[in-house]
Amino acid sequence: xxxxxxxxxxxxxxxxxxxxxxxxxxxxxxxxxxxxxxxxxxxxxxxxxxxxxxxxxxxxxxxxxxxxxxxxxxxxxxxxxxxxxxxxxxxxxxxxxxxxxxxxxxxxxxxxxxxxxxxxxxxxxxxxxxxxxxxxxxxxxxxxxxxxxxxxxxxxxxxxxxxxxxxxxxxxxxxxxxxxxxxxxxxxxxxxxxxxxxxxxxxxxxxxxxxxxxxxxxxxxxxxxxxxxxxxxxxxxxxxxxxxxxxxxxxxxxxxxxxxxxxxxxxxxxxxxxxxxxxxxxxxxxxxxxxxxxxxxxxxxxxxxxxxxxxxxxxxxxxxxxxxxxxxxxxxxxxxxxxxxxxxxxxxxxxxxxxxxxxxxxxxxxxxxxxxxxxxxxxxxxxxxxxxxxxxxxxxxxxxxxxxxxxxxxxxxxxxxxxxxxxxxxxxxxxxxxxxxxxxxxxxxxxxxxxxxxxxxxxxxxxxxxxxxxxxxxxxxxxxxxx
Numbered sequence: 381x382x383x384x385x386x387x388x389x390x391x392x393x394x395x396x397x398x399x400x401x402x403x404x405x406x407x408x409x410x411x412x413x414x415x416x417x418x419x420x421x422x423x424x425x426x427x428x429x430x431x432x433x434x435x436x437x438x439x440x441x442x443x444x445x446x447x448x449x450x451x452x453x454x455x456x457x458x459x460x461x462x463x464x465x466x467x468x469x470x471x472x473x474x475x476x477x478x479x480x481x482x483x484x485x486x487x488x489x490x491x492x493x494x495x496x497x498x499x500x501x502x503x504x505x506x507x508x509x510x511x512x513x514x515x516x517x518x519x520x521x522x523x524x525x526x527x528x529x530x531x532x533x534x535x536x537x538x539x540x541x542x543x544x545x546x547x548x549x550x551x552x553x554x555x556x557x558x559x560x561x562x563x564x565x566x567x568x569x570x571x572x573x574x575x576x577x578x579x580x581x582x583x584x585x586x587x588x589x590x591x592x593x594x595x596x597x598x599x600x601x602x603x604x605x606x607x608x609x610x611x612x613x614x615x616x617x618x619x620x621x622x623x624x625x626x627x628x629x630x631x632x633x634x635x636x637x638x639x640x641x642x643x644x645x646x647x648x649x650x651x652x653x654x655x656x657x658x659x660x661x662x663x664x665x666x667x668x669x670x671x672x673x674x675x676x677x678x679x680x681x682x683x684x685x686x687x688x689x690x691x692x693x694x695x696x697x698x699x700x701x702x703x704x705x706x707x708x709x710x711x712x713x714x715x716x717x718x719x720x721x722x723x724x725x726x727x728x729x730x731x732x733x734x735x736x737x738x739x740x741x742x743x744x745x746x747x748x749x750x751x752x753x754x755x756x757x758x759x760x761x762x763x764x765x766x767x768x769x770x771x772x773x774x775x776x777x778x779x780x781x782x783x784x785x786x787x788x789x790x791x792x793x794x795x796x797x798x799x800x801x802x803x804x805x806x807x808x809x810x811x812x813x814x815x816x817x818x819x820x821x822x823x824x825x826x827x828x829x830x831x832x833x834x835x836x837x838x839x840x841x842x843x844x845x846x847x848x849x850x851x852x853x854x855x856x857x858x859x860x861x862x863x
Contacts, residue, residue, distance in 0.1 A: 385803070386524075386557060386817060387559045387803050388522050389576070389805055390519070391518060391574060395574050396513045396574050399513075401593065402592075403593065518536075519590065520535040520536075521534060523557070523578065529551065530555055532550040554580040555580055555581045556580050557580055557627060558628060559579075559630070562587075562640065564632070579629065579630050581626045585601065585627055587599050602622060603620070603622025604620055627643070627644050629643040629670075631673050631674050634675070635675075639652065641683060643671060647666050648663060649664075649666075649673060669687060671712065672685070681698050684718070691708050692706070692707045709728065710732055714756055719737075724740050725737055726740065727769070729755075729757075729759045730755070733750060733753055735788075736748055737783070747786050752775050757773060757803065759804065762806055763811050765844075769783050770806065770828065771804070772816055772818075776818075777794065777795055778804070778826075779792070798819060799819025804816050812827050812828050813828075
């Protein structure tokens, strides 16, 4: 099975530490890791030995007799060696003996960096440059799933240098389903940082420090694995603080930075207090798995969620049980995204290929779009260009739409040759650069403005940058600036 990219996310420029820290293992930690690795290798070798015994052929066949060289062959070999004059090899040539005298005046440099005549960089120089993160670099977070292991890969992307490479990766405990970047550090003395929250097939959300390389454990985790009931405990296991099934999606509240929402297969949505590391509120209005959720970019209290029960629910998180609105659709809700250029509107994609645009203030649909032949698994609006919508689907295609004026039109469609598409995300600093993940061929980054039709439609539109100023949890202001 080729590597799958199941979820992607971007980190803006200038956020990451220029030179990340490296973890140094203690002797005890190293011994524990080596012991665990040996056990795994021993089990794998035993399995391979069993397979080898099963496929072993009959007794070895007789060895072929060695060829006997004749006299003619020996003479031919002597003639060939004669041209090298090996008999006089040890005799010292006078010119060669005096060669060292002519080298005595040459300058010897301690390193290649000090030698002005050596301009080609060595491997260590290249590695040091690649390890450093420049102010013009974006990071891409990608959940990678293979047969034997799962990783969070941290890519460095630089549009000016046209470079993309894996800076480092983190071994994950389970199949990754969602990634959310956040800069909130629960430690009051630390200030801001750069972290990746990962939801996976377990009920636990792990938060990893992106400024630390070779880390073995997350900075902190939210929730815990479900405890099984025992015969001795009549009341059963204690109530778990958190989810009881896989975490399908995550959304960090950029206005109230200590709050993050999670959607789960246990049919609930949890709003986490990152300071305490515990659930602040649990929303249980859906009747099936909650597939996606998204906080409003400018209103801290507004959250929309989508579920397998074919509904989307808009919550006022100050009083979610009494203040909510429900919309019903033709299929399971796959993705949700707020239109930051028209903040009252949001988009919902479904498993049957439709995209619905809704007004949060009304029950009526703004428009309905038959976008794909399969589930719309990826959907994101351009970070700066109004009306530019990019979608990806299980039908293996990526499509670019113009939805300006609530009249959607198809601009371009492309088969990405990546199999089933799982996710799509727009770069926060480059409005036409998108990252895609699919069934095969790993991560793909595509500047959609390279397509002539896209450049023609969107190239002349002014670029807008959303600026949010957070106040309390109940109020916020937003402004759109022309760049």
